[in-house]
Amino acid sequence: MADRQSDEFKRDAVRIALTSGLTRRQVASDLRIGLSTINKWVKALSEEASADDPDQDLLRENERLRRENRILQEEREVLEKATVFFAGQKR
Numbered sequence: 001m002a003d004r005q006s007d008e009f010k011r012d013a014v015r016i017a018l019t020s021g022l023t024r025r026q027v028a029s030d031l032r033i034g035l036s037t038i039n040k041w042v043k044a045l046s047e048e049a050s051a052d053d054p055d056q057d058l059l060r061e062n063e064r065l066r067r068e069n070r071i072l073q074e075e076r077e078v079l080e081k082a083t084v085f086f087a088g089q090k091r
Contacts, residue, residue, distance in 0.1 A: 005033070013038060014045045018059055021066030 005013075017027045017038055028038040046056075 010041045011045060014042050017042055018046075018063055019066075021063065021070055 013027065013031055013033065016022070016031075017024050020027065022030075024038050024042070025035050028035045031038070
């Protein structure tokens with residue numbers, strides 16, 4: 001028998017999925033719900049919110065920028081490690 005989640009839990013899960021910068025798979029795992037469940041909630045609540053929330057474009061842009069920022073930080077860490085490695089090879 002499936003657990004029934006409250007509307008507040010669903011709204012919070014969707015908010016986290018859309019604004020945290022985590023993948024939906026990570027959010028679903030953290031909240032102990034299925035990936036298809038979180039996708040269904042995001043679709044349903046996003047459609048509902050799009051009619052009510054004129055800032056939806058800002059939320060999407062924020063999500064994209066968080067993802068881009070995370071990738072750039074990871075790339076910088078790799079380059080820093082490579083710099084240390086190659087600096088040690090010259091000696």
